[in-house]
Amino acid sequence: MSLTGLPLLILLAALTVAGFVAVVRFWPRLAAQGPRSLAGRAGALAVTQVLLLATVLAAANNYFGFYGSWRDLVSVATGHYAASAPSPLGAAQNGSGITINSHGTLPIPGGADPARGGRLDDVTVRGQLTGLSAHALIYLPPQYFQASYRKTLFPTVIVSSGYPGDVTKLVTLLRYPARLVDGINAGQDKPMVLVMMSPMIISGRDTECTDVAGGGPRAGEFWSVDVTSAVERTYRVSQDASGWGLVGDSTGGYCALKLAMLNSDRFSAAASLSGYFDALQDGTTGDLYGGDPVFRRQNDLLWRIEHLPSPPIAALLTTSRTGESNYGPTMQFARDAKSPMRVSTLVRASGGHNFNTWNAEVPAALQWLSSHLAASAS
Amino acid sequence: MGVTSKLFLVILGLLALAACGLTIWRWPRLAGRGPRPVAGRIGLLLTTQITVLLAVAALTNDLFGFYTSWSDLFGVGSQRYQLKDSGVVRPDVNAAQLQAGKTATPASQTSQSPGSGPKATEVNTTLVGLRSGITAGLEVFLPPEYYAPADGRRYYPAIVVDDTSDPGVATLSSDLMSGKQPPPQAVVVIVHGDHHRHIPCVSEPDAASAEQFWGQDLRTAVADSYRVRLSPAAWGVMGGGPGNGGDCAIALALEDAGRYSAAAVFGRWQHPGPPDSPADPAWWLRNYPAPPSRLLFAATGEPPQAILGPVRPPLQAMSAPGPADELQTLDWLAQTLQNGAPQS
Numbered sequence: 001m002s003l004t005g006l007p008l009l010i011l012l013a014a015l016t017v018a019g020f021v022a023v024v025r026f027w028p029r030l031a032a033q034g035p036r037s038l039a040g041r042a043g044a045l046a047v048t049q050v051l052l053l054a055t056v057l058a059a060a061n062n063y064f065g066f067y068g069s070w071r072d073l074v075s076v077a078t079g080h081y082a083a084s085a086p087s088p089l090g091a092a093q094n095g096s097g098i099t100i101n102s103h104g105t106l107p108i109p110g111g112a113d114p115a116r117g118g119r120l121d122d123v124t125v126r127g128q129l130t131g132l133s134a135h136a137l138i139y140l141p142p143q144y145f146q147a148s149y150r151k152t153l154f155p156t157v158i159v160s161s162g163y164p165g166d167v168t169k170l171v172t173l174l175r176y177p178a179r180l181v182d183g184i185n186a187g188q189d190k191p192m193v194l195v196m197m198s199p200m201i202i203s204g205r206d207t208e209c210t211d212v213a214g215g216g217p218r219a220g221e222f223w224s225v226d227v228t229s230a231v232e233r234t235y236r237v238s239q240d241a242s243g244w245g246l247v248g249d250s251t252g253g254y255c256a257l258k259l260a261m262l263n264s265d266r267f268s269a270a271a272s273l274s275g276y277f278d279a280l281q282d283g284t285t286g287d288l289y290g291g292d293p294v295f296r297r298q299n300d301l302l303w304r305i306e307h308l309p310s311p312p313i314a315a316l317l318t319t320s321r322t323g324e325s326n327y328g329p330t331m332q333f334a335r336d337a338k339s340p341m342r343v344s345t346l347v348r349a350s351g352g353h354n355f356n357t358w359n360a361e362v363p364a365a366l367q368w369l370s371s372h373l374a375a376s377a378s
Numbered sequence: 379m380g381v382t383s384k385l386f387l388v389i390l391g392l393l394a395l396a397a398c399g400l401t402i403w404r405w406p407r408l409a410g411r412g413p414r415p416v417a418g419r420i421g422l423l424l425t426t427q428i429t430v431l432l433a434v435a436a437l438t439n440d441l442f443g444f445y446t447s448w449s450d451l452f453g454v455g456s457q458r459y460q461l462k463d464s465g466v467v468r469p470d471v472n473a474a475q476l477q478a479g480k481t482a483t484p485a486s487q488t489s490q491s492p493g494s495g496p497k498a499t500e501v502n503t504t505l506v507g508l509r510s511g512i513t514a515g516l517e518v519f520l521p522p523e524y525y526a527p528a529d530g531r532r533y534y535p536a537i538v539v540d541d542t543s544d545p546g547v548a549t550l551s552s553d554l555m556s557g558k559q560p561p562p563q564a565v566v567v568i569v570h571g572d573h574h575r576h577i578p579c580v581s582e583p584d585a586a587s588a589e590q591f592w593g594q595d596l597r598t599a600v601a602d603s604y605r606v607r608l609s610p611a612a613w614g615v616m617g618g619g620p621g622n623g624g625d626c627a628i629a630l631a632l633e634d635a636g637r638y639s640a641a642a643v644f645g646r647w648q649h650p651g652p653p654d655s656p657a658d659p660a661w662w663l664r665n666y667p668a669p670p671s672r673l674l675f676a677a678t679g680e681p682p683q684a685i686l687g688p689v690r691p692p693l694q695a696m697s698a699p700g701p702a703d704e705l706q707t708l709d710w711l712a713q714t715l716q717n718g719a720p721q722s
Binding site for chain 2: 020023024027028030031032033038041042045048049052053056128129130131214215218221224225226229239240242262263264265268269298308309311312313314318322323325340341342343344345346347348349350351352353354356357360361364368371372
C-alpha cells in the first residue's frame, strides 16, 4: 500500500475510529482496582492516541508531500541510504539520459491543448557522469508548442522542493507551472521551461546537493552537470549559462544558491526562498564531508561569500523580519557579496518557514528569474 | 500568547497530562451501563485525544519553526514584501578575465619565410580568474586560418596545456611557432603559473579553487574571447614532463568530464599521491562510473591499465609508445575533439 494516497488514509482513519469505539465498548473491563487494570487503561489510551497521530501524520504527509514512498521513510528511520546503483558499465545510457514516462497537462482552462496550457512530462533522469538517477517533472510552457517560438531555445529553471519534499507538490501545492502560465498571460513572466526535482535523489537522504566525500554520491555534479546536459539534449532549451537558473525553498533554496555559486559557468541566476547558508550535517544527511573541516567550510555559503571571490551570478534571497531564522544570515550574505555578484533580497515583515510564505513568494521569484534569464535562438 | 511561546507550550502539555491522568483516575466511575456513562467515556476520551494531539502539534511546530505567529498559522497575515532588485551580472565578465589589450593582435601572416608552412598566431595574455582568484599567464595559439575571412565563422576545439609545474613543456611554444609542422586545427592554450607558481589541480588538497580555475575561469575566458564553444566535446587537456602536469590532465578528463572530454599525457608517468587515495585515477574509476572521455598515454612507460586499473566503456584509453613528441600529442587531441557545434 502506497504511503501517499487515499487507501492508507482510509485504513488508518478506520482503525482510529475502531480503536476509539472498542475502548468505549470494553471500558468496564479495565475498571477494576489494581496495577493490571491501570496498565490496561494507560495502554488503551496510548493505542488510540498513536492511531490518531498516525492518521494525522499520514494526512499531513499527503497534503504537504514530505515523503513520497515507504522506502524514503524507512531510509530516514534507519539511517541506511542506498544510492540507486550505477550501472556497472556506466554506459547503459544511450541517447539523452532522459526517459519520458508520461505526458500530462495542467488542470487550467484550455489546459488540454499544449499550445494553450503547455505540457507536463513525467521523466526519469539518468546521470551519465554520476550514475545517479532521479524522478523529475518537466514543464514546457504553451509557447514551446507555438509556431512563432519554433526556433527559440527557452530559458530553463531547475525547481527544487525542500527536504523532505515530494516533487509532485511543486505542481499541486506551490503550483509553479500554473503560476508561470498566469505570469506569462499577465505579461510579467517570460516563457520558461521548469525542471522540477526533489533533493531526495537518494531515497530519503538529504545530500544537500553535495558531492559527498570519500566516494559517496556526487549529488552536486548530478544536479549541475548531468541534469542540465540531459535536458539540453532532449528539449529546445538554452545551452548557455545566461539561460539557466535555479529556485527552491528551504533545503531547495540552499541547493539553488550553492549550485549556482559553484557552477557559475552553467547557471546565471538562483532564487533561494527561505534558504539557509550553513553546511548542514545531521541524521538525515549522513556523513557528507568525510570529517574534513575544509571541505565542510567550502559548503558553508556565508564562509564562501566572506572569504572567496564572489561568483558571476545574480541571486534572490527571501526572508522575513519575524518568523524566519535566516534573516540575519541573509542580510550578512547580501552585505558580504562582492562584484560581479548581484544579490537581490525579498523581505517580508513576518512569515514563517512554511507553505503560506512560499506560496506568496513563488510568483515574485518566477518574475525575478524571468527578468534575469535570457532565451537564445537556435 | 504566541503560538511558539514557552507558556503556551507548557499549558498545552499540562492540559494533555491532566486529561490523561483524569481519564485513568476517573475510569471506574464511568464503567456503568446506560447513556450517561457512555457519553462520559466518549467525552473524556475525545478530550484526551485532542489535548495530546494539540500538544504534539505545537511542540513539533516549535521544533521545526514552521509557523511562528497565529496570523501565519491561519494564513491571514500580510502577504506584502519588499523586493530590492540589484540587477543582472555584466555580460562581459568572463571575457574580461583576460587582460585587455593583448588578446586580439594577430601576427602578420605575410611574413612567412620561404620553406616553412603556415604559422600559428601567438597571443600572450594574463588570466585573472574571476571565481578562483588564481592568476595565470597564458600563451594562446590560434590556427593559421583563424583570421582568414573565409574562416570567420568556424569554431575550433580548445586544448589546454598545463605548464604550471616546473620544468614543463619547454619547447612546445617554439615548436608551434617554427612552422616545421602544420599547427593543429585547434586553439592551444599554454597555462603558466603566475611567476612560475604552481597552480593546484583538481586532485590536490586545494581542489575547490582548482576546480573553479581549470573548469570554469579558464574555459569561460577562452570561450568568450575566441571562437570556441563551452561544450566538453570541444575541450581537451595535455600535460607531461617530470612534473605533475600529466596527472592533472588525466584528473580533469575523469573528474570534470562535464567540461573536459579528452586528455593526453606524454613522458614518464608519476603516480600522484599514495595508491588508493582519491588523488589516484584508479581510485576514482573504482568508485564512480567511467566517464565518456578519451585518454592518450604517450611514452608513459606503463600501459594505461597499470595506471587506471580496468578501463570500462565509455572511457577509452590508448597508449602510444615513445618517443613522446609534444606536437604529435597535440595533433591527436585536436583530431579527437570536435568543435562543439550543437548536433542537429
